[in-house]
Amino acid sequence: xxxLGDAEAILNIYRPFIxxxxxxxxxxxxxxxxxxxxxxxxxxxxxxxxxEVDGEIAGYAYASAYRSRASYRWNREVTVYLRPxxxxxxxxTALYSALxxxxxAQNYTNLLxxxxxxxxxxxxxxERMGFKxxxxxxxVGYKKQQWHQVGWWELALIDKETQPLEPILLKDxxxxxxxxxxxxxxxxxxxx
Numbered sequence: 001x002x003x004l005g006d007a008e009a010i011l012n013i014y015r016p017f018i019x020x021x022x023x024x025x026x027x028x029x030x031x032x033x034x035x036x037x038x039x040x041x042x043x044x045x046x047x048x049x050x051x052e053v054d055g056e057i058a059g060y061a062y063a064s065a066y067r068s069r070a071s072y073r074w075n076r077e078v079t080v081y082l083r084p085x086x087x088x089x090x091x092x093t094a095l096y097s098a099l100x101x102x103x104x105a106q107n108y109t110n111l112l113x114x115x116x117x118x119x120x121x122x123x124x125x126x127e128r129m130g131f132k133x134x135x136x137x138x139x140v141g142y143k144k145q146q147w148h149q150v151g152w153w154e155l156a157l158i159d160k161e162t163q164p165l166e167p168i169l170l171k172d173x174x175x176x177x178x179x180x181x182x183x184x185x186x187x188x189x190x191x192x
Contacts, residue, residue: 001179002048002060007036009057009073010050013083022148023114028104042080044171046076049096049183051091053192058086061095063095063103066112074109074164092192100129104157106173107165111157116141118151131155 003012011032017023030038039062042048046063059082066075078099080092103111113131115122127133131153139147158164173179 094189111155113153126153
């Protein structure tokens with residue numbers, strides 16, 4: 001689980017995605033303090049996970065709220081970012097393999113992933129994790145002097161006939177043993 005002390009290291013992973021790519025539509029790199037506040041907000045509700053290699057953060061994944069209306073509270077938007085030198089080592093799969101079961105245990109029922117297109121690596125990762133493509137928005141993001149498409153993927157954690165239970169916020173989730181076991185199992189997937 002990430003801590004607020006990890007904000008600078010995580011921001012260092014995220015920074016080149018802002019400055020050099022269209023993976024994120026963010027254009028200005030936030031300060032460490034701003035980024036720490038984002039993390040703090042997310043960590044009250046949902047996991048924010050890091051994958052460490054030799055004591056250094058190599059990647060991270062988190063789940064944030066999807067819209068603010070009450071009836072959306074069972075949904076989480078999931079995100080994963082890796083340092084480039086750690087791609088192809090199953091780290092994204094490992095991070096999602098920990099994140100998804102924890103979210104399900106918190107009673108979240110639907111996960112959404114938003115991907116700037118084209119991005120074959122992200123598409124493969126999400127589909128490998130069971131996400132289904134559910135839509136494409138055309139001409140929705142303008143960055144680096146051109147319009148970009150955004151694809152949406154969804155993963156239902158319960159069937160549509162099941163009435164959802166109220167989500168358990170991470171700050172109130174008291175199953176440390178489950179979280180620890182889930183993360184250890186996921187760590188075995190990394191191939192370094």
